[in-house]
Amino acid sequence: MKYAGLLVMPAGFFLSIAAIMLFPASIERVAFVLCGLAVEAMGLIVAVRGHMQKRGESGA
Amino acid sequence: MNPSPSTPFSDVSFALSLGLLLVAPLAIAGVALINTGLGRSRSAAQSLLGSLVVISTAVIAFLAVGAAFSAASAGSDHIFRISGRQWDWAGASSLFLRGFASVSARTQLALLFETMAVALATMIPWGSGADRLRLPAGAAIASVLPVLVFPFLAHWTWGGGWLSQLGVNFSLGMGFLDAGGAACVHVLGGLSALAAVWIAGPRKGKFPREGLATAMPGHNLIYVLFGCMLALAGWLAWNMAGAMLWLNAAPTSLVITAINTLLAAAAALVAAFSVTRVRFGKPDASLCANGWLAGLVTSSACAALVTPFEAVVIGMVAGIIAPLLVELFELALSIDDPAGAVSVHAAAGLWGLAAVGIFTPRSGQFLAQLIGISTLLGLVLPVVYLIFWLIDHVLPFRADPDGERLGMDLHELGGGAYPEFVIHRDESYR
Numbered sequence: 001m002k003y004a005g006l007l008v009m010p011a012g013f014f015l016s017i018a019a020i021m022l023f024p025a026s027i028e029r030v031a032f033v034l035c036g037l038a039v040e041a042m043g044l045i046v047a048v049r050g051h052m053q054k055r056g057e058s059g060a
Numbered sequence: 061m062n063p064s065p066s067t068p069f070s071d072v073s074f075a076l077s078l079g080l081l082l083v084a085p086l087a088i089a090g091v092a093l094i095n096t097g098l099g100r101s102r103s104a105a106q107s108l109l110g111s112l113v114v115i116s117t118a119v120i121a122f123l124a125v126g127a128a129f130s131a132a133s134a135g136s137d138h139i140f141r142i143s144g145r146q147w148d149w150a151g152a153s154s155l156f157l158r159g160f161a162s163v164s165a166r167t168q169l170a171l172l173f174e175t176m177a178v179a180l181a182t183m184i185p186w187g188s189g190a191d192r193l194r195l196p197a198g199a200a201i202a203s204v205l206p207v208l209v210f211p212f213l214a215h216w217t218w219g220g221g222w223l224s225q226l227g228v229n230f231s232l233g234m235g236f237l238d239a240g241g242a243a244c245v246h247v248l249g250g251l252s253a254l255a256a257v258w259i260a261g262p263r264k265g266k267f268p269r270e271g272l273a274t275a276m277p278g279h280n281l282i283y284v285l286f287g288c289m290l291a292l293a294g295w296l297a298w299n300m301a302g303a304m305l306w307l308n309a310a311p312t313s314l315v316i317t318a319i320n321t322l323l324a325a326a327a328a329l330v331a332a333f334s335v336t337r338v339r340f341g342k343p344d345a346s347l348c349a350n351g352w353l354a355g356l357v358t359s360s361a362c363a364a365l366v367t368p369f370e371a372v373v374i375g376m377v378a379g380i381i382a383p384l385l386v387e388l389f390e391l392a393l394s395i396d397d398p399a400g401a402v403s404v405h406a407a408a409g410l411w412g413l414a415a416v417g418i419f420t421p422r423s424g425q426f427l428a429q430l431i432g433i434s435t436l437l438g439l440v441l442p443v444v445y446l447i448f449w450l451i452d453h454v455l456p457f458r459a460d461p462d463g464e465r466l467g468m469d470l471h472e473l474g475g476g477a478y479p480e481f482v483i484h485r486d487e488s489y490r
Contacts, residue, residue, distance in 0.1 A: 002258070006441070006442045006445055006446075007442070009437060009438045009439075009441060009442050010438050010439060010442055011438075012434060012437070012438045013434050013435060013437075013438025013439045014438075016430070016431055016434040016435075016438070017431075020226070020230045020232070020427075020431065021142065021143055021145075026423075026424065026427070029427060030426075030427055030430075033427060033430050033431060033434065034430070036434050036438070037430065037433065037434055037437070039438075040434060040437045040438040041437075043438075044437065044441075048393055048395075051258055051393075051394065051395070052393060052394050
């Protein structure tokens with residue numbers, strides 16, 4: 001689960017890059033960059049939850 | 061942003077920048093002391109020696125190899141074009157500093173700044189791995205980050221790379237701004253710390269199967285608080301040198317940078333003091349130290365670019381979020397980070413970078429800062445995690461359980477930092 005979260009995060013980065021290349025208008029750019037950051041945040045949350053789950057199983 | 065290497069640099073500016081960069085290592089010394097004080101007494105010598113090992117390894121690795129990719133002069137092979145726009149992703153200088161003596165004064169100072177930066181950035185994960193990270197693992201981290209990650213980030217931000225060119229290529233303000241190293245040093249270091257503690261795992265007994273996390277307070281708060289004072293001197297020099305090198309600030313405009321650095325740290329301390337006083341009934345010294353450091357970290361991003369009032373606001377927010385995040389990471393997210401680096405360096409650094417966009421009145425600047433933040437979270441963190449995961453399979457990060465029980469001093473050095481003191485037994489091992 002942690003690895004899945006970490007694999008999702010670059011997708012957010014590429015979304016942000018695509019936004020500045022594809023959209024000339026600033027509103028669309030900001031919206032898509034924020035979406036990219038949201039994807040990264042989701043990936044981070046999944047990775048953190050994976051870490052917590054693993055700790056719960058190992059009882060470290 | 062990013063004056064080219066050929067931009068004139070007066071003798072006064074050169075002498076001043078060099079003098080400031082010679083004071084900047086005080087920030088590294090301060091952070092090393094803080095990391096040592098926040099760890100346990102039976103790992104104190106290993107922690108401080110480890111800091112020296114990490115600094116030494118990082119400096120050699122960076123100057124031998126990494127500096128070639130962070131340099132400002134990009135070769136055409138390292139620039140690719142998409143939609144008619146240039147994406148400069150790496151520098152193309154010589155390995156092992158060949159021909160360095162003949163480059164411009166500004167380029168030489170830039171390299172000195174980056175060398176200090178890489179030393180501090182690699183020391184941050186070492187502090188978070190206190191009490192269980194092995195010295196060879198620290199050295200491995202310090203030999204890989206300055207070659208595979210830092211040079212590219214430094215080039216993108218400081219060396220005329222694609223992040224700094226967002227203003228030219230996409231009309232986003234002045235491009236991504238990071239004059240004092242909030243991104244290249246602190247966020248990189250903080251995210252590396254997160255990856256390191258995820259891979260190494262928590263200290264034994266930190267998170268019992270039932271109940272709350274075990275409190276493992278730092279062994280010497282005097283080191284921690286003195287480290288904070290030492291760090292201030294280094295940070296002042298660091299931010300002023302960064303403003304001259306990366307923003308082309310005139311020497312006469314540096315006083316405001318110093319004042320903003322002080323104000324951000326002071327506001328953050330007051331906020332952290334108040335938050336911990338309200339939360340726990342009494343102020344918490346180690347969390348106040350974290351707040352102070354978080355204020356300094358935010359100043360790395362914004363001290364040269366905002367007004368004194370804005371510096372106070374930015375520092376205050378950092379001082380509020382840093383102690384709360386330390387608590388959140390430990391109690392709710394099971395992240396054992398003795399130095400609080402993820403909160404202090406990564407979170408406060410990200411806030412500082414965002415604050416530059418919020419408080420700098422240039423069209424597109426906020427978006428440029430968001431792209432930088434997106435790069436750090438979406439690209440740098442996964443890459444660093446992957447690198448650390450691979451290293452861990454070759455050179456395990458974590459000491460064996462017996463070594464951890466003995467303490468890293470005895471286990472790795474054969475002697476403790478305080479041989480005349482009786483180290484009391486750890487209750488968490490019963």
